Amino acid sequence: MTVRIELRGLRKEFKDGTHVGPIDLTIEKGELVTLLGPSGSGKTTTLRMVAGFIQPQSGSLTFNGRDMTNVAPRERGIGMVFQSIALFPNMNVFQNISFGLDMEHWDRTQVTERVEELSRMLGIHGLLYRPISEVSGGEAQRVALARALARKPQVLLLDEPLSSLDPQLRDRLQMEIRKVQRSLGITTLYVTHNQAEAFAVSDKVAVMNDGVIIQTGTPEELYENPNSEFVARFVGSGNVFSGVVEEVRSDSILVRTDSYIFKVSGHRLAGSQVFFTVRPEDVRIELAESGMGAAATVQSVTPQVGSSRVVLDFDGNQVVSVVTDATMTSQLRKNGTSRVWFRFEPELAVLIG
Amino acid sequence: MKSQNVLAHLILYSPVVLLACFLIYPVSAVIIRGIVSGLGTSITNVLSSPVTLNAVSFSAYQAAISTLAAVVLGLPGAYLLARLRFGGKSVVRAAMVIPFVLPPIVVVVGFLQMFGPYGFVDSFVMAITGSNTSVVNLASGITGIVLAHAFYNAPLVILMVSASLERLSPDIEESAEILGASSIQKLRRIILPHILPALLASAILTYLFCFTSFPIVLALGGGAYSTLEVRIWIAFRIFDYGAASSLALVQILITIALAFSYYRLGGSRNYTIAPTSRIKQVGIDEIGGRHALLAVLYVVLLLVLVAGPIVAIVRAAVYDPVTEVYTWAGFASLLSAGLGGGLIPLVNSVFYAGTSTVLAVVLGLPLAYLHRRPGFTSSTLSSLTAFLPLGVSAITLAYGLMLCVVVPLGLSVNPWPAIVLAQTMIGLPFSARSIEIALRNIDPALLDQADLLGASRLQKLFFVELPLLAPGILVGAVFAFAMAIGEMSATYFIALPQNFTLTVAIYQDLGVRKFVEAGAAALVLVAVCLIAFLVIDKVTGKQSGGVL
Numbered sequence: 001m002t003v004r005i006e007l008r009g010l011r012k013e014f015k016d017g018t019h020v021g022p023i024d025l026t027i028e029k030g031e032l033v034t035l036l037g038p039s040g041s042g043k044t045t046t047l048r049m050v051a052g053f054i055q056p057q058s059g060s061l062t063f064n065g066r067d068m069t070n071v072a073p074r075e076r077g078i079g080m081v082f083q084s085i086a087l088f089p090n091m092n093v094f095q096n097i098s099f100g101l102d103m104e105h106w107d108r109t110q111v112t113e114r115v116e117e118l119s120r121m122l123g124i125h126g127l128l129y130r131p132i133s134e135v136s137g138g139e140a141q142r143v144a145l146a147r148a149l150a151r152k153p154q155v156l157l158l159d160e161p162l163s164s165l166d167p168q169l170r171d172r173l174q175m176e177i178r179k180v181q182r183s184l185g186i187t188t189l190y191v192t193h194n195q196a197e198a199f200a201v202s203d204k205v206a207v208m209n210d211g212v213i214i215q216t217g218t219p220e221e222l223y224e225n226p227n228s229e230f231v232a233r234f235v236g237s238g239n240v241f242s243g244v245v246e247e248v249r250s251d252s253i254l255v256r257t258d259s260y261i262f263k264v265s266g267h268r269l270a271g272s273q274v275f276f277t278v279r280p281e282d283v284r285i286e287l288a289e290s291g292m293g294a295a296a297t298v299q300s301v302t303p304q305v306g307s308s309r310v311v312l313d314f315d316g317n318q319v320v321s322v323v324t325d326a327t328m329t330s331q332l333r334k335n336g337t338s339r340v341w342f343r344f345e346p347e348l349a350v351l352i353g
Numbered sequence: 354m355k356s357q358n359v360l361a362h363l364i365l366y367s368p369v370v371l372l373a374c375f376l377i378y379p380v381s382a383v384i385i386r387g388i389v390s391g392l393g394t395s396i397t398n399v400l401s402s403p404v405t406l407n408a409v410s411f412s413a414y415q416a417a418i419s420t421l422a423a424v425v426l427g428l429p430g431a432y433l434l435a436r437l438r439f440g441g442k443s444v445v446r447a448a449m450v451i452p453f454v455l456p457p458i459v460v461v462v463g464f465l466q467m468f469g470p471y472g473f474v475d476s477f478v479m480a481i482t483g484s485n486t487s488v489v490n491l492a493s494g495i496t497g498i499v500l501a502h503a504f505y506n507a508p509l510v511i512l513m514v515s516a517s518l519e520r521l522s523p524d525i526e527e528s529a530e531i532l533g534a535s536s537i538q539k540l541r542r543i544i545l546p547h548i549l550p551a552l553l554a555s556a557i558l559t560y561l562f563c564f565t566s567f568p569i570v571l572a573l574g575g576g577a578y579s580t581l582e583v584r585i586w587i588a589f590r591i592f593d594y595g596a597a598s599s600l601a602l603v604q605i606l607i608t609i610a611l612a613f614s615y616y617r618l619g620g621s622r623n624y625t626i627a628p629t630s631r632i633k634q635v636g637i638d639e640i641g642g643r644h645a646l647l648a649v650l651y652v653v654l655l656l657v658l659v660a661g662p663i664v665a666i667v668r669a670a671v672y673d674p675v676t677e678v679y680t681w682a683g684f685a686s687l688l689s690a691g692l693g694g695g696l697i698p699l700v701n702s703v704f705y706a707g708t709s710t711v712l713a714v715v716l717g718l719p720l721a722y723l724h725r726r727p728g729f730t731s732s733t734l735s736s737l738t739a740f741l742p743l744g745v746s747a748i749t750l751a752y753g754l755m756l757c758v759v760v761p762l763g764l765s766v767n768p769w770p771a772i773v774l775a776q777t778m779i780g781l782p783f784s785a786r787s788i789e790i791a792l793r794n795i796d797p798a799l800l801d802q803a804d805l806l807g808a809s810r811l812q813k814l815f816f817v818e819l820p821l822l823a824p825g826i827l828v829g830a831v832f833a834f835a836m837a838i839g840e841m842s843a844t845y846f847i848a849l850p851q852n853f854t855l856t857v858a859i860y861q862d863l864g865v866r867k868f869v870e871a872g873a874a875a876l877v878l879v880a881v882c883l884i885a886f887l888v889i890d891k892v893t894g895k896q897s898g899g900v901l
């Protein structure tokens with residue numbers, strides 16, 4: 001049986017006055033939803049309200065329509081992986097995984113079967129009898145996941161499960177988590193501050209800032225249509241421009257920034273303050289002035305797979321561009337911090353909000 | 354360069370050498386001489402004597418009950434201290450050190466006044482039952498001994514176990530919770546295994562203290578009960594050196610075994626899990642009615658047992674139970690310089706303890722450095738040296754010093770240097786440990802910085818390290834002073850009447866029923882200990898438990 005989770009106006013105020021919420025979020029059956037936001041934005045608090053470790057002051061939390069407010073954490077049918085992993089140091093790997101089963105008084109052969117099954121699924125079969133002090137970071141993460149899944153929970157909660165791992169291991173494990181989650185069809189709430197990680201694992205991402213969800217959507221929706229400057233900066237490339245509408249045309253507007261006037265598709269009232277964003281792959285760099293681009297200086301050129309990431313300084317703001325042309329890349333690298341011009345097609349710029 | 358190195362080694366190892374001269378040599382000399390000289394009872398007779406067996410089994414038995422009492426009393430306190438959020442917590446934590454620095458004989462005075470006949474508790478019960486004679490006496494016999502030991506050691510258990518509990522990550526507990534563990538299951542499978550090393554370590558330490566307990570058993574046991582240490586005392590007093598030496602040997606072997614197991618546990622104790630900053634805590638206002646009631650009852654019990662005797666000393670200083678009047682006679686006697694007056698013991702106490710504190714710090718510094726040196730031998734040698742005095746019978750040490758220092762040097766007329774030496778040995782473990790802790794907390798990068806700035810080793814020591822160590826040295830000195838001024842057994846053994854200290858005077862006064870005189874002297878020592886506590890609290894903030 002899978003669970004549909006609904007958070008409605010969930011709100012927690014701490015003694016010192018800081019508060020998180022109100023949070024509105026729906027996690028459909030079998031879906032993986034990620035809370036993405038900077039440190040201190042309220043992700044853990046939200047997750048812990050779902051787990052039942054924090055009692056919200058107001059709002060409701062339901063699993064398949066059933067109110068969970070007065071249900072103890074251990075009766076919510078939840079598996080959880082903590083940011084600190086929190087394996088039991090006085091037990092070995094097997095005992096950690098089987099802990100939840102022991103609490104339910106499973107019989108010995110069933111326990112062994114279940115632990116074997118999980119450890120094979122997560123590739124930790126070889127270390128079942130190791131003490132916790134002797135497993136590596138990545139292995140510990142798998143053990144924690146196995147332990148959380150042992151009782152066949154209906155809901156899985158993961159709080160920055162990969163934040164302590166190095167990037168390569170993180171990439172591998174996030175794919176594995178995704179695979180396991182899909183194959184079990186378990187409703188999952190995942191917390192991270194890492195945009196790439198969020199996009200890699202999620203069906204849906206809820207971007208949090210200052211205790212509230214700013215925007216919820218699929219990774220594509222967020223990337224292509226951020227609803228605010230914050231989401232654009234946090235989720236997108238960081239190419240966010242702000243300015244004042246100088247002139248309104250039939251299908252586009254002219255936006256004046258400190259040193260340049262950009263043409264952007266869409267409609268806004270003249271004189272209003274607007275934000276727009278352009279994806280790095282849509283920013284074109286030119287080495288000579290053509291009268292069509294804004295002037296900027298090159299800050300850095302970083303090679304990536306099949307392209308280069310070029311960071312420009314435009315009026316003290318960063319503008320990122322992805323350059324696929326190899327001769328252009330080598331030219332930029334050779335010139336060092338030189339003056340260049342950049343532009344984009346008006347229809348590829350996205351007005352925010 | 355080379356001669357500087359030799360000098361450095363000389364300084365570093367000097368405490369070890371001095372301890373060899375003034376602790377190991379005298380004690381071994383006493384034991385060996387006693388056993389081979391054939392004076393008094395032979396070792397085989399001692400070992401097979403039922404009196405020895407009785408003393409050993411009584412020592413073991415009362416220590417076991419005392420340890421159990423301390424643990425049972427301490428565990429809830431450890432839990433509350435770790436889990437309850439309340440103001441003044443660091444003060445409470447620091448105050449736990451007070452019982453530990455109180456001299457045993459002072460505790461005896463407090464216990465008699467609090468739990469003895471016509472004491473506070475007795476008066477209370479007499480008032481309830483309408484009786485006009487004493488009804489309860491909890492300050493004598495095995496009850497008194499166990500209660501007094503619990504007074505000393507329950508705070509120790511509280512400090513050590515709560516420190517361990519604070520290192521248990523809340524995530525671990527919540528993991529267990531979400532995996533379906535009930536409170537009981539969580540306690541049994543997660544919390545107990547976590548605190549076990551600290552619990553065992555505190556229990557062993559408690560057992561060690563109780564096993565070798567002397568003034569409390571002597572004074573509260575009323576002669577009917579004797580631990581090994583009391584038997585050693587008696588044997589020396591009747592000049593049965595064979596018996597005394599054999600018993601001392603037995604005691605040393607037992608305490609070394611206990612100290613060794615404590616030392617071994619020390620290694621596993623620092624398997625820390627969470628930073629102390631994230632402790633699972635609840636506010637006082639968040640606990641439910643029934644739990645709150647239990648907590649209050651417990652705190653009251655602890656206050657009666659631990660704070661009660663200390664407060665009772667105030668009454669003991671001014672109320673004479675023999676004449677049933679309130680009087681300042683005790684204090685008057687304290688200032689009288691004549692025979693049986695308190696002034697000479699007071700001056701002696703301050704002088705001996707002061708001198709031995711200076712020595713304990715001077716020796717403690719190189720000992721602490723030796724401990725920090727890389728390599729197994731120096732650090733082991735240092736811990737061993739620092740812990741040895743804790744395991745050796747004070748009476749045996751006192752006799753050894755008489756034999757190997759006082760007699761050869763012709764100090765028999767005024768053996769005060771031997772008293773200072775004995776008190777130094779007793780204070781040294783504490784000064785060395787607290788300096789060592791301070792040394793551990795110095796950021797090595799800071800010293801490297803000094804190196805880069807071109808400071809010579811001596812400059813580095815005087816201008817960078819010593820100022821940083823100053824708080825640790827001060828705490829160490831205060832501890833050593835408190836231990837020294839509270840020392841009774843060795844001092845009593847060595848001292849001639851002109852060398853009596855306050856603790857010895859209290860014991861003598863109690864013996865001749867000069868209760869207010871004993872009370873007034875005890876109050877002075879309490880004041881000294883309270884000042885010591887305030888200094889420690891001021892200097893260390895909340896880390897004072899570490900010195901134990």
Ligand SMILES: Nc1ncnc2c1ncn2[C@@H]1O[C@H](COP(=O)(O)OP(=O)(O)O)[C@@H](O)[C@H]1O
Nearest residue numbers: 014015016018038039040041042043044045046
């Ligand atoms: N127990 C608490 N008491 C007071 N403030 C808290 C507590 N827990 C979290 N906060 C505050 O709530 C905000 C959200 O914290 P958290 O949910 O941990 O953020 P995140 O997981 O996104 O980093 C932060 O400002 C944090 O300081």
Ligand SMILES: [Mg+2]
Nearest residue numbers: 043044045160
């Ligand atoms: Mg968090």
